[in-house]
Amino acid sequence: MGVAAPSGVWSSTAARGRLRAVVVFVLAGCPVPHEDTGGNEVPVVEPSLVRAKVECAAEAATWSVVLEADAWTGGGSLWMSTDGVYVEQHDFGSYEAAVDGTGDELRLSLAVADERSAVHAGSSTWFNCGVAELQGLLVIRSRDGSTVSDCRAFGGAPERWEAWGVGACTESIEVQAR
Numbered sequence: 001m002g003v004a005a006p007s008g009v010w011s012s013t014a015a016r017g018r019l020r021a022v023v024v025f026v027l028a029g030c031p032v033p034h035e036d037t038g039g040n041e042v043p044v045v046e047p048s049l050v051r052a053k054v055e056c057a058a059e060a061a062t063w064s065v066v067l068e069a070d071a072w073t074g075g076g077s078l079w080m081s082t083d084g085v086y087v088e089q090h091d092f093g094s095y096e097a098a099v100d101g102t103g104d105e106l107r108l109s110l111a112v113a114d115e116r117s118a119v120h121a122g123s124s125t126w127f128n129c130g131v132a133e134l135q136g137l138l139v140i141r142s143r144d145g146s147t148v149s150d151c152r153a154f155g156g157a158p159e160r161w162e163a164w165g166v167g168a169c170t171e172s173i174e175v176q177a178r
Helices: 012-029 159-163
Strands: 049-057 062-069 076-081 087-092 094-097 104-112 135-141 148-154
Touching: 049 135, 049 148, 062 076, 062 135, 076 104, 087 104, 135 159
Parallel strands: none
Antiparallel strands: 049 062, 062 104, 076 087, 076 135, 094 104, 135 148
């Protein structure tokens, strides 16, 4: 003996019909997976810097860094210090990269903090544009992020970074005032 479904409740037959319609609708909209042939892999190449630009805007109290590499990178870092005791490290990633792996642009923008306790890695710094003896070190890493592949130093005494235990860099750039 059949029992009628209470009003407002689907009967099992009607529910199965609606469920089939939903499943067919969902499956019809799903893409069919294709076999990965590996044809789109980008070869791993050690990136080198082709351009490094550091600007400091005294009135706006901001620093901006733009690095351009000739291959995909695993990110970059900016270290800043005057004495090797207080050292800031700001890590940053790719802003725009070539689809074929032949270029990578990294950008970093830092606001100058009002006090040292307000400094946040990757977004603010304690160092303003006119700090005497300020040394900076920029690096890019290999695509897997494990090793430094290229660098630039600013501040006139790049040898200090090696003495401070961060690493050696012989290529120097000048900070541009804005």
